[in-house]
Each structure stands twice: as structure tokens, then as C-alpha cells.
Amino acid sequence: MATAPSFRAHFDFFIRFANGGDLAGTGFRLDLPSADAGEDEIARLLVQHLGLALVDEVELRGLRIVEEPHRGSRGIASVGGGADAPDAATRVIDLSHPIRAGLVTYPGLPAPTITPHLTREDSRARYAPGTEFAMDIITLVGNTGTYLDSPYHRYAGGTDLAGLDLSTLVGLRAEVFHLEDAWTPERRGIRAETLADRDVRGAAVLLHTGWDRWFGQPEYGEGAPFLTGEGAQGLIDAGAALVGIDSLNIDDTESGGERPAHSLLLAAGVHVVEHLTNLAELPPSGALFTAAPPAVEGFGTFPVRAFAQVADAP
Template sequence: MLRAYADRMPDYRAHFDFDIRFANGGGLAGSGFRLDLPGAHATEDEIARLLIAHLGLALVDEVELRGVRIVEEAHRGSRGVDAPSPAAGGTRVVDLSHPIRAGLVTYPGLPAPTITPHLTREDSRARYAPGTEFAMDIIHMIGNTGTYLDSPFHRYADGSDLAGLDLSSLVGLRAEVFHLEDAWDVSRRGIRSATLADRDVRGAAVLLHTGWDGWFGQPEYGEGAPFLTGEAAQWLIDAGAVLVGIDSVNIDDTESGGERPAHSLLLGAGVHVVEHLTNLGALPPRGARFTAAPPAVEGFGTFPVRAFAEVPA
């Protein structure tokens, strides 16, 4: 079950079957359908109108709903339900990054960071005025540590390195969050374009919430993880996404024998990739602003970021 957004009023969704008849002939039926609602007391007429808006239908004559149940459940981004707007209190910040510590295993098989002192507080006392002391430490780590961003240089020798990235493509991006914890299973781990196609992602950071971050730091994290398929990556490029993030071990299938279609396509098109996100369940499907900016390191392709989202309070 999705974690509820922190400090927000509960969300509600309708569960139902439906039959739709069109004025110019033909019909459409669905079973076990789920739809975001603006509140707990929506009428069947309101649900029918929201269903039409979500499906983008024209020339509808009649809508029949059956077995309607309204339940408290996190929104998934149905069209026709407005995204939250900033309240008078402004915004709150949601941290989406794993803390980095000595010995942290991010990606199984890659080295863990080490942290050693360059100048201890005790030794610094001899260099500064009485009562003044500092600590200076050295961290030795691979760029693929914690929550990190991949630049095109990570995949392509002639691609932009971290220092060459446009900050406007990393800061304050409109976030389209896809809550997919119950939309995949071990027999079909790949996230396909059809799962993402109901949203306008042009200019957006597309964040894929799979719930796999619950295994982070454990051996299970590296096996059987969800990923983005190559055809879905191409769809996101064509749809105009500027960044794609996931809370899994890799945006590609690491059990595919070395193929990396999502990385190759996204980074080849200049679409940033952020891996090992966490806490995406605290975000609404729409309405947040996402930031993930690495330091401007020349000749480097990937580096940890402090990824976070600003959400209307």
C-alpha cells in the first residue's frame, strides 16, 4: 500500500465497474476501475464526469456505474482532478536522498565510501586561536554512491559532463510522480510506456515510485528489481521529459546480460537520469517541484545529489 503524503489531508478514490455508450454508436466497458476523487463524498454523477475527463472521451451519451466504493487511498494522478496548489503557508520540502556514510553499499559489487580525517578537531587547536577548532575530512568514493545523477558523459565520451549541465534542467522541475508499487510483479518487472501514457510529461521530471527503496542497503536490493523498458524510455524522450528518476537499483534491467537501453536512449537524448531515490511515496502525483543538482565536476559523469521536492503545504 502506498505511504500517505506527510502532513496532507487523506486522498480518496472510487472503485467501480462501468459501461459507457456513445451518442454516435459503440460503447466502452471496464471492470475494477479506480479513479482519483476530489473528496470523500463525490456523487455517482460527479464520478461519471471525472471518468469521462480522465479517459478523454467525446460524444458520450450515457455512463452506467456499478458497485461504486469510495475508499481512502493515495491519488495516482487521474486526469480531471486538479493538482494541489500552494496554500498560504507556502511549501514543505521532502528529502528524496539516501544518506551517505562510510561503508555504504549502494550498488552491489561497487566499492563503498571511506571517510578519514585530514585534520582532527584536536589537532586543529594548535593552528587556531584558543576556543577555535575545525574538522576537515576526506571522503573516497565512486560517483555511483547513494542517490546520484547520471550525465550524458557517463554513457558517451562526447556527452556533457557534470560541469556542462544546464542548471535549469535540474532545479525546480515540475514533477510527475508515478506511484507503481502495485503495478508490476516479479514476472513482469519492466515499466512500459502504456503505464505512463496518461500524463503530460513535457518539461517534467518523471519520478518512478516502485517501493524498491525499502530494500536499499540489503542484498535483496540488487536482485529482481523493477526497471524502465527501452520502449518506455523512448516514449518519455518523444513526450518531452527532461529527467527520469527511479527508487530502484538501476533504471535498466541489470539482469539482462549487460544491455542498457534506458541509459543509452535517455542520456543520448540529453535526458538526465537519477537513480536510488527514496521516499517518493511522500509525494503527490502532481504539484511538486523536483531538484537534483550535482557539483560541477569536469570530466566526470555521475555524482551524488541531494534530491528533494518542494510540495504545497
């Protein structure tokens, strides 16, 4: 039986890192999955092969694709993984902001109100002696606290909260990108190259920017980091199942109303979770992430109790 041909890329490269510094190489050779691999894919494979993190830009120079036997470059085969060590103790880390009356999540949106429907005192007349209950009414906009966006939030014909597949919301492999030093007030957008160093297929990609330290304060509403449209498309192309961020919005809210990350991710069926917290407590890989909203029909966004399960070494 004839063996399928193998292909390799020959090139020089220059890599700039989001947190400063750069890396250059000449005469580099890299195994390719096929002869028609594009320059963006080759750049991603290079980052994975070198095991680099916090990459900002990749420039390939003198690129040639030739038929050559593979030499075992990392990054061609997908890499599995998960937090399933049978003898490890598991910690649950809460990634949600508590909701309380008067909480301002997003400037300009109404804060939740909580009022009694039935007080404990009034309930005593309805139940047996010594038995009492409290029933309360909460009024809130769906964009309160830590919440999940479904496609219906952006698109009239998109899947609503009740239509979401629970298997895409529970126990997802988490790939956490710790990006506190990968953005600046002058360059707040998180780029595709910065997220290209790991396999994220089927994973919850969680962007730890550190902006959650301002949650509930006036500073939270301005100058927040965000995911660029190119970054969103890169995660879609890489097969991410969910993207979460600990910032004001997955998009730049100071861009005049454009929402490329929302538009691209939700059109592709990739869930969006905003206003996460405590991401600093998670390892880059190995945790399991859950964020499931109630099954509300005709509704696009609702608070979630997001959390991660982390297996400690035995």
C-alpha cells in the same frame, strides 16, 4: 479566412491495466491534432482523454481517421501546472539516501571511505584558543547513494556534470507515478503505456516502485523493477526533462549488459536519477523537484541531495 480542417479517429479499443483488470470500448471517437497521428500517439491520447492510470497495454481495432469537427477531447492541448499556490505552506521532502562509510549502493562497486585530513584535536594548534575545525577526506565512486547520471556517463562526447544547465535540475514540475502494484517479479519492466496518462513535457518523471525499502540490504541487488526501453522512448517523445527511480537501476541489470533506458535517455539529454527514496510521500502532481550535482569537469555521475517541495493546501 479558411479554417484548418479537423480530424478525428474512429476505433474500438481494449485496455489492460498493470495492476489487474481491463476496459473495452466500441465505436469510440477521439479528436486528433493532425491527420498523420500514428497509432501509438492515438493510444496515448485515448489514455489521457479517459484519465486512466497504470495502463499496461492499449490495443486499437478498426482504426479510421476522418475529417470531422473537434468535440473538445482532453489530451490535445498541453496541460500546465506546478506547486505555486501563493498562500500554501511548503514542505521540503528529502528524497536522498544518506551516505556513510561502508555503504553498499550497488553490488560490486566500492563502498565509500571517510578518513580525517585534520582532526579537531590537531587543529587546535593552528587556530586561536577555543577555535577548532574538522577536515575530512571521502573517497567514493560517483555511483554512490542517490546520484544523477549526465550524458558523459554513457557517451564519451556527452555533456559532463560541469556542463549541465541548472535550470534543468532545479524546481522541475514533478509527475510522480506510484507503481508499487504495477509490476511483478515475473514482469518487472515499466512500460510506456503505464506512463501515458499525464502530460510530462518539461517535467521530472519520478517512478515510485517501492524498491527503496531494500536499500543497503542484499535483497536490493536482485529482482528490481526497471524502465523498459520502450518506456524510456515514450518519455523522450513526451518531452520529459528528467527521469528518476527508487530502484537499483533505471535499466534491467539482469539482462546481460544491455542498457537501453540509459542509452536512450542520456542520448536525448534527459537526466537520470537513481536510488531515490521517500517517493511515497509525494502527490502524483504538484510538487517541485531538485537534484543538482557538483560541477565536476570530466565526470559523468555524482551523488545529489534530491528533494521535493510540496505545497500544502492553506
